[in-house]
Amino acid sequence: MTSMVLGECSTSAASRLFPMGLRKDAVVLVRRLSLPRHSRASTDPPSRRTLAAGASAPASPPLSASVAIEACAKVIDGKHVAKQIRDEISAEVSRMKEAIGVVPGLAVILVGDRKDSATYVRNKKKACESVGINSFEVHLPADSKEEDVLKFISGFNDDPSVHGILVQLPLPSHINEQGILNAVTIQKDVDGFHPLNIGRLAMRGREPLFVPCTPKGCIELLHRYGIGIKGKRAVVIGRSNIVGMPAALLLQVYFYLVELCCPP
Numbered sequence: 227m228t229s230m231v232l233g234e235c236s237t238s239a240a241s242r243l244f245p246m247g248l249r250k251d252a253v254v255l256v257r258r259l260s261l262p263r264h265s266r267a268s269t270d271p272p273s274r275r276t277l278a279a280g281a282s283a284p285a286s287p288p289l290s291a292s293v294a295i296e297a298c299a300k301v302i303d304g305k306h307v308a309k310q311i312r313d314e315i316s317a318e319v320s321r322m323k324e325a326i327g328v329v330p331g332l333a334v335i336l337v338g339d340r341k342d343s344a345t346y347v348r349n350k351k352k353a354c355e356s357v358g359i360n361s362f363e364v365h366l367p368a369d370s371k372e373e374d375v376l377k378f379i380s381g382f383n384d385d386p387s388v389h390g391i392l393v394q395l396p397l398p399s400h401i402n403e404q405g406i407l408n409a410v411t412i413q414k415d416v417d418g419f420h421p422l423n424i425g426r427l428a429m430r431g432r433e434p435l436f437v438p439c440t441p442k443g444c445i446e447l448l449h450r451y452g453i454g455i456k457g458k459r460a461v462v463i464g465r466s467n468i469v470g471m472p473a474a475l476l477l478q479v480y481f482y483l484v485e486l487c488c489p490p
């Protein structure tokens with residue numbers, strides 16, 4: 227039976243895929259985890275918040291499949307862990323500045339006017355500010371040419387004050403995503419989307435310089451909760467280039483078996 231489910235879907239979709247197949251101690255990580263009111267995570271410290279297998283739930287209404295999964299799953303407080311990580315990075319950035327006089331810099335390129343993308347970029351900028359990382363933002367109009375984007379990437383590749391480059395996805399459809407991602411130098415490819423970094427992730431004994439952040443974040447959550455994963459089975463639901471596929475590649479380093487599937 228499956229030990230861990232990592233999904234780009236709701237818990238109810240996960241429960242449809244695994245109606246009976248989850249172990250009692252399974253860990254379910256979904257990107258949009260909406261817990262029912264009575265089991266919603268509160269401000270409890272992360273390491274102690276476990277819903278025991280078979281925990282008693284209110285008698286009415288009857289347990290739905292998704293509640294049944296959640297009742298045997300460990301609830302992970304991502305916000306708490308995020309704060310811990312921000313504090314650690316902040317201390318590291320200060321030490322770095324003191325020791326070698328270098329402040330890390332992140333460049334973010336946004337093309338077009340998608341509201342969700344603008345929000346993600348704004349949040350990345352805020353996160354940088356909160357830990358003392360310099361951020362450089364370029365916002366280009368939706369009808370920009372591929373060459374315009376490539377020009378900025380090339381400038382950031384050569385700029386010693388920029389240590390990481392992110393091109394926010396999706397790009398407008400007339401721009402070739404592959405060409406853009408290939409242009410980011412792998413030493414600054416903090417998204418880990420460059421084919422060389424992804425290729426290294428897929429191969430035994432090759433270390434990628436960077437790993438895509440969402441799957442890396444999921445593994446980090448498991449580590450920080452002391453959830454042992456070596457030798458267990460994992461199922462990844464969804465196979466996008468950004469989450470599902472790199473998640474499966476990353477998990478196969480630790481897990482004995484990783485299954486990748488896509489809900490209808």
Ligand SMILES: Nc1nc2c(c(=O)[nH]1)N[C@@H](CN(C=O)c1ccc(C(=O)N[C@@H](CCC(=O)O)C(=O)O)cc1)CN2
Pocket residue numbers: 256257258259346347392393394395396417439440468
């Ligand atoms: N260059 C990149 N582009 C995109 C990435 C990326 O990692 N690099 N990922 C997404 C957009 N994105 C960040 O940029 C992103 C989207 C959604 C989430 C996420 O976990 N959302 C949660 C809700 C979180 C909350 O509201 O607190 C969810 O969906 O459940 C993280 C990152 C595409 N583009």
